[in-house]
Amino acid sequence: MCIISFFFLFMMSLSLMILSYYFIMNELLIFLEWEVISLNSMSIVMTFLFDWMSLMFMSFVLLISSLVIYYSSEYMSGDININRFILLVMLFVMSMMLLIISPNLISILLGWDGLGLVSYCLVIYFNNVKSYNAGMLTVLMNRVGDVMLLMAIAWMLNYGSWNYIYYLEFMMNDFEMQLIGMLVVLAAMTKSAQIPFSSWLPAAMAAPTPVSALVHSSTLVTAGVYLLIRFNILLSNSVVAQVLLLLAGLTMFMSGLGANFEFDLKKIIALSTLSQLGLMMMILSMGYYKLAFFHLLTHALFKALLFMCAGAIIHNMNNSQDLRLMGGLSLYMPLTSSCFNVANLALCGMPFLAGFYSKDLILEIVSMSMVNLFIYFLFFFSTGLTVCYSLRLVYYSMTGDLNCSSLNLLNDESWIMLSGMLGLMIMSIIGGSMLSWVIFLTPDMICLPYYLKFMTLFVCILGGLLGYFLSKVSMFFYNKSYNNYLMSMFMGSMWFMPYISTYGIIDYSLKIGMNILKNFDQGWSEFLGSQNLYKQLVFYSQYNYNLQNNNLSVYLLIFMLWIIILVLFLIFI
Secondary structure (H helix, E strand, O other): OHHHHHHHHHHHHHHHHHHHHHHHHHOOOEEEEEEEEEEOOEEEEEEEEEOHHHHHHHHHHHHHHHHHHHHHHHHOOOOOOHHHHHHHHHHHHHHHHHHHOOOOHHHHHHHHHHHHHHHHHHHOOOOOHHHHHHHHHHHHHHHHHHHHHHHHHHHHHHHOOOOHHHOOOOOOOOHHHHHHHHHHHHHHHHHOOOOOOOOHHHHHHHOOHHHHHHHOOOOOOHHHHHHHHHOHHHHOOOHHHHHHHHHHHHHHHHHHHHHOOOOEHHHHHHHHHHHHHHHHHHHHHOOOHHHHHHHHHHHHHHHHHHHHHHHHHHHHOOOOOEHHHOOOHHHHOHHHHHHHHHHHHHHHOOOOOHHHHHHHHHHHHHHHOOOOHHHHHHHHHHHHHHHHHHHHHHHHHHOOOOOOOOOOOOOOOOHHHHHHHHHHHHHHHHHHHHHHHHHOOOOOOOOOOHHHHOHHHHHHHHHHHHHHHHHHHHHHOOOHHHHOHHHHHHHHOOOOHHHHHHHHHHHHHHHHHHHHHHHHHHHHHHHHHHHHHHHHHHHHHHHHHHHHOOOHHHHHHHHHHHHHHHHHHHHHO
16 A cells, blocks of 8 residues: 555656646646535535645645655554554645645635644554643644634635635735734644744654654645745735744744754754744745745755654664664664765755755845844844754764664665655755746845855854764763753753643643533533423423323312412402
8 A cells, every 4th residue: 555655646746746847937827616516596616726836835745745655664564554554644645735725715724624633643643641642732732723714714704705815915904804814824823833832843743753754844834834825915014924023033043942952853853843934934924935935845855854864763773762872873874874964964054955045045035134133143043053953963863882772783774764765865955956946937136245145154154063062062071951950941841831831721721621511511501501491391291291191189289279379368468
């Protein structure tokens, strides 16, 4: 089943990529309407939007999911329910497809909720307490976004249709459309895990590694960014865009700091995803939606590769994810290490790899834009932190000696896993330049002074050196994290956000819900409402039954009541 799924998705990806090139060269757009059912004067119509953006994104999603499924055939080979796993992944991809090609809020909600439900099934896949907790946190946090989308759907009734694509242009200054835009921004913030909804994303690492490779590169977390790219007109010169810019900048900064204090291999890469999502949201809120889309695609390639390499390393380390137990992996696993390093360099923005073309362009555009010093600092300092934690990751895992005490047979994984990784490595090298030639057909002139032009390179080199020296010092000298324990705890726990969202908001709200259920739904409302009604009906039906059967006790009771009424009447007269 894995091989069939791989070939089907891969061929679909290639055909969609060629089609998207054709669409962008000829400036084509196809708006397809499918009448599902027609009943008297009512008709239910499904609408689909095929343009270069949706076709290209679908192509990338299918490419990554095909390679992930091929990789899973070896990675999950010990699982007896592997077919169920593949079907869940296929369902996940289908939900994303529906979301990508929908210009209609109702069908977007179908894809959106499909992603939420299937991601919950995949996060709790290993059926242990940690997975259940992570799944519950993920699904409850995403429910907030679903409610916002439902409220936007309700508000869209004022326009007579849910095809938002018709109304964006000429109602961008309308108050109601601004309100709908605000609700959509909130929904996108929950799905793309921006502050204050960030805590679910590292928790979702409880899912199998192939799922993490798919979720964190091109599907679940990018759904929010893609939705905002479609609603980009509403973000131009609005207060919502300014708030989003600040929150996305803080998300990028917070996750970059947190990754430098983390020792879980998968969690570091998850925080790296959060950082890049913050970067996409920031440049999107500044109005450069094409740049955000460009970085979305390039990031998908090397992030999927990073997770696949991490999965191969975890496989070899007997399912251990602790960085401190690794070391010298470049000697034992040269091919996997090469792929891992290429992905890391692409993430850092190494010249002429995929990440360089999008990140460098974003930072240069920011240098040309009218932004204040704080936002400028968040952009560049967070980029430096990206290089810092990437070099720290490489230093701990690739250099030195293996720190694992048990006897492990370390070698490169089977050819199936390696071929999946090598396919993505080639795309991580050539993908950025290939996309930049296609998306930006007319080159833009970027005119900057020397010190601003080299600012990106300077920040990256500085961040890399800092990461290297801090790792070296913390490994061979006394540990600085223990000396500054409170600061390390604050930075390393995402500014206490997981504790606030789990113990504070979710735990407290669930307890309130339980009390309401016990005291109202199953308490007073039950006693005074349905149960009381049931008792009254039973009493009167019994009374009516006795009356119809000419029961003597009924007539005696009525006779006694009449006597009592007569006596009372005579007394008061």
